[in-house]
Amino acid sequence: MYLNCHSWYSLRYGTLAIERLIELAKANHVECLTLTDINNSTGSWEFVKECTEAAIKPLVGIEFRREGQLLYIGIARNNEGFRELNEFLTRYNLSKTALPDQPDEFANVYVVYPFNSQLEHSLKDNEFIGVRSTELNRLFGRPLQYLRDKLVVLHPVTFENKQGRFLHAHLRAIDFNTLFSKLQKEDVALEGEYMLPVNELRKQFEAYPFILENTKKLMDSCAVEFDLKESKNKKLFTESAYQDKELLRKHAYEGMQYRYGNNNQQAKDRIEKELTIINNQGFAAYFLITHDMISYTRSRGFYHVGRGSGANSIVAYCMQITDVDPLDLDLYFERFLNPKRSVPPDFDIDYSWNQRDAVHEYLFTKYGKEHTALLGTMSTFQRSASIRELGKVYGLPKEEIDEFADFPQKVWNRNDLTKKIKRLADAMHNMPNQRSIHAGGVLISEKPLTYYTALDLPPKGLPTVQWDMYAAETINFEKYDILSQRGIGHIKEAVDIVRQNRGINIDIHDIPKLKNDPVVRQQLKTGDSIGCFYIESPAMRGLLKKLHCDDYLTLVAASSIIRPGVAKSGMMRQYIQRYHHPEKIEYLHPVMKEQLEETYGVMVYQEDVLKVCHHYAGLNLADADVLRRAMSGKYRSKAEFERIVQRFFEGSKELNRPEAITNEVWRQVESFAGYSFSKAHSASYAVESFQSLYLKTYYPKEFMVAVINNFGGFYRTWVYVHEALKAGCVILNPCVNESNLYTCIKGADVYLGFIHIANLESSFSSTIINERQTGGPYLDLEDFVHRTQITIEQVLLLIRLNAFRFTGKTKKELLWEVYNYLGHQKVKKEEVKLFNPPAKKYNLPELEHSILEDAFDEIELLGFPVSVDHFTMLQTRYRGDVFTKDLVQHVGRTVKMVGNFVAYKPVKTVKGEMMYFGTFFDVNGDFFDTTHFPNTTPEMPFRGGGCYLILGKVVEEFGFPSLEIEKFAKLPTVKDPRY
Structure with a gap:
């Protein structure tokens, strides 16, 4: 009898989780239930799955509303009907047009109109009128012959009880962004929209048995079946499974020659093993589609990083999907793909932030918008x-x-x-609030996507499915994670700048060369990594120094143990101690030594958990991976988990492991598994770190310019400008004859880009550059004003930053001069002149100028000074008694330093008090770190950017010195001499 049930996926309207909706149905002896959420089919797959398990017949549909008004309800007669409903809603969502008063001519859908519909005299065969029990009195005395077969029970379910309606009303107020007291009656569902026992509902309609009969006939004639086991992805890349299989083998062995040469038997054996699993699991097309995408983007000069569990695959490595060698790192393929994986794996492919759209365009064009969509996500309250x-x-x-x-x-x-x-x-x-877009997921389906969902069109402008990654996993979709990050952007741009400036082509994917370079390794050991992906934060640079890290394997471990859960659990400190004193490690069992010696007995990686379970307890790798996923909260079958735990102890006993040691090994597995990080992930990060570090080591000027232009590092722009200065760059303010939109480098001269100038309109930036390219360099201010038609407000910004210094005139002379050209009138663009008349000359009085005036203009317009450094702007000439390079010689002493504030990190103590970790650099440009305990510093010690006088005790940990703060105050700067 229930044709119109809302779950909480009727956003800011429904209040019931699907699980709760079905519990209520069972409690009220409901045998058939229909989910019809408002303008979406998000919960349909979950609903059908849960109903089937509860022995309730599931029906699915969509309730269509326009501006809050109920138009009609569509109920799918079968799977084709579900597709029709999704296609109908998708068409209007993607075209951003309002739903019509009447729907399409559906072939496999029943349409139910509300009782007040004006269409009751012209209903089609598949159309009905829904009657609420409260509306039955309106049938009294009416001739019903023409409606007798068209009336069905309409008893919407929106909430559980009165308290649920109260919550529903508040959700409506939130949705309308209005005061609760101003909510209109028609904006809220009626009081009776909760589930009744079936007999009670039938009793309400007993005077009209034909309505009950019509409803039963409608429901009996509907049936949907959703296959949760079959993969929904595009099944073939070529024309047949055999061709896919052969093409995958061809790519793998061609790639093996590039990666390993022709005679590496270990690589061949691993490739054969993986190909067998890939083909048996039906994953060949997934690999080939990914390879095709990467081949296309490489042909366009794009850079990518393949990371995630896919880096456990040697086939992926040979096909250049990833740059992580799984043999070198002993990575298990089963971490990526195994027969017992409950959730489909995927590749994480990172592109530069400004190239991902082109990747999307390629996929959507090649595979069609009917079969390609972005993955959605659900933000919750x-x-x-x-x-x-x-x-x-x-x-x-x-x-x-x-x-x-x-x-x-x-x-x-x-x-x-x-x-x-x-x-x-x-x-x-945790109630769903709104649908959005997943960070990177793309789906490519075999059937049109409307067999599974309706599609939205978010601001991104690409069709997006209405459910999230968890629903995709349940349905059995393998997503393609196409992610973007700024780190790749600066790597690519640095390589491009080096090629343009020096004529040198760098193979940035020659990873063995990069990670074995002795100069790069020494730079890593010193922690000189500002601007380098994943290794530039204060915490990471400190960790690199504490580990004396100068090799790839240690960096892979560092990339894992720096993560918050690991550090908080104490594992990071334990790892560092064991790293420096491996002779003191006592291993529980020879197997633990054999498997964990690389990480000094600490389970740093998820793969370590797999290895211990496999080698110590005899679990096969597929079962070990199920155990690993369950412990990290990603596996939902409790029964399967408990079976494998039991198998762990039984297997240990069969292998004659001592019971006490087994219990301790299990305790460690249990405690580490939740914190551990994929080794393949860490290895991917480490590869990208080495790529960045190689460029910073050998081409520091070009590298820092690329970092400045990508706006995505850990620090603000001025910190990277400071690093460029240290690298030997001459930092120059924007110049109308030299600068581009982004920062550019010419020899050692770095011209800041127009994009850094606050309030300079992008249209004027483009005009300046385009006019210069077509008409040649600007001759003087007058020539610039007439050619660009710039406004007085905009040209004043450029003059204040000395962007016309090529004229030889001071800023004040130019400020005086510009009003003669512009005043308060807009300049009219003149035709191109055959000859440029000489500029008018004016006799001006001598105007005073101070370099500090420039610095204050730069701070206002760029956010940082260029003409002088922060220290020069201090009222005091004092620069501290001790400098960063000498700190290690003062361990245990209290010293006084002056530092330019770079960044801080707040941390809550066990007692709930705030403490802070700070980062500064001294007058020599060298970084140092500070610790601010709650009892020694104010509640919020930092007072914004600038220089601070610091009194603190020098402490040292594993050769890394820092300051524990005792006193701390911001130093006053000089005043702007103009005011």
Whole structure:
């Protein structure tokens, strides 16, 4: 009888999780249930799966609304009907047009209109009128002959009870962005929209048995079946499975020659083993599609990094999908693909932030928009956001909302209203809020995607499925993770700049050469890695120094143990101690020594968990991977997990392992598995780190310019400008005759780009560059003004940054002069002149100028000084008693330093107090780190950018010195001499 049920995927409307909806159906003896969420089919697959397990017949459909008004409900008669509904909704979503009053001519869909519909005299064979029990009195006395076969029961389900309706009403207020007191009656579902026992619902319609009969006939004639086991991805890359298999083998062996040569038997054996599993699992097309994408992007000069568990595959390495050698690192293929993997694996492919759109365009064009879409994601209500939304609904002032959201335990029981908001926020916790786009997932399907979902068109502008990665896993889709990052952008740009400036072609994918270069390894050991992907943060540079890291394997480990969970658990410190004193390690068992000697007995990687379970307890690698996934919270079958745990102990016993040692090995597996990180992930990061570091070591000027232009590092732009200075660059303000939109390098001269100038309109930046390219360099200010038609406000920005210094005139002379050309009138573009008349000359009085004036203009317009450094702007000439290079000689002493503030990291102690880690550099440009304990520094010690006077005790850990702060104050700067 239930043709119109809403789950919480009816966003900011429904309140019931699908699991709860089905529990209610069982409790009320419902045998057939229909999910019809509003303008989406997000929950359909989950619903069918859960209903089938609960022995309830599932039907699926969509409730179509326009601007909140119910138009009609579509119910799929079969799978083709589900596709028709999805296609119909997709068409209007992608075209951004309003839904029509009447739907398409559906062949496999029943349409149910609300009782007030004007169409009751012209209903088609598949169309019905839904009647609520509260509307039955309107049938009394009406002739029903023409409607007798067209009336069905309409009893919507939106919430569980009165409290659920109260929550629903608040969700509506949030959706409308209105005060709860101003919510209109028609904006809220009717009171009776909760589930009743089937007999009670039938009783309400007993005077009209034909309505009950019509409803039963409709439901009996519908059936959908969703296959959750079959892969939904595009099945073939070529025309047959055999051709796919042969093409994959061809690519793998051609790549083997590039990676290993022709005579590496270990590589051949591993390739054969992987090819067998790949083909048996039906994964050949997935590899080939990925390879094709990468071949295309390489042909366009794009750079990529293949990472994730896919880096465990030697086939992927040979096909240049990844740059991680799984033989070199002893990576298990089963971590990527094995017969018992419950969730489909995927490749993570990173491109530069400005190239990913081109990759999407290629995939969507090649495989068609019917078969290609971005993966969606579902943002949920979290407590802080819920409190903020509810606070607005009740009209609370912003200050009170902020206090409530930031300190709920302090505020929640302040009065009846705060208690109510707290209860509602708890009820909303983890409830879906809105659909969005997954960070990188792309789906390529065999059948049209509308067999599985309707599609949205978010601002990204590409069709996007209405469910997330977890639903995709359930449905059995393998996504292609096409990600973007700034790190790849600066690697590619640095290589391009080196080629343009020096005529040198760098093979940045020749990883063995990069990671074995002695000069690069020494640079790694010193922690001189500002600008380098993943190894430039203060914490990572400190870790590199503590480990004296100068090789690839140690960097791979460092990339894993730096992660928050590992560091917080104490494993990072334990690893460093064991690294320096391997002779003191006591291994539990010879197997543990054999398998974990590389990581000094610490399970740093997920692969370590696999190895221990496999070699110590005899689990096969597929079972070991199930265990690993379960412990990291990514596996949902409790029964399967418990079976494998039992197998771990049984296997250990069969291998005559001592029981006490087995218990301790299990304890370590259990505690480490949740924190451990994929070794393949870490290895991929380390490869990219070496690529960055190689460029920084040999081409530091070009590298730092590329980093500045990619805006994506750990630090702000001025820190990278400082590093470019250290590398020998001459940093110059923008110049209208030399600069481009982005920063450019000419010899050692680095001209900052127009993009860095605050409030300079991008259209003027383009005009300046285009006009210069077509008409030649600007002769003087007058020539510039007439050729660009620039406004007075915009040209003043350029003059203040001395962008016309080629004229030989001072800024003040130019400021005086420009008003003669522009004043308050807009310049009209003149025709190209055959001859440029000489510029007018003016006799001006001598105007005073100070370099500090330039510095203050630069701080205002660029965000940092160029003409002088931060230290020069201090009122004091004092620069500290000790400098970074001497710190290690003062361990245990209290010293006084002056540092330019770079960054800080706040951390909460066990007691809930705030402490901070700071990073500064001294007057010589060398970085040093500080620790600010709660009892020695103010609650918030940092007062923005600038230089600080620092008194602290020098401490040292594994050869890495830092300061524990005792006193700390920001130093005053000189005043702008103009004011």
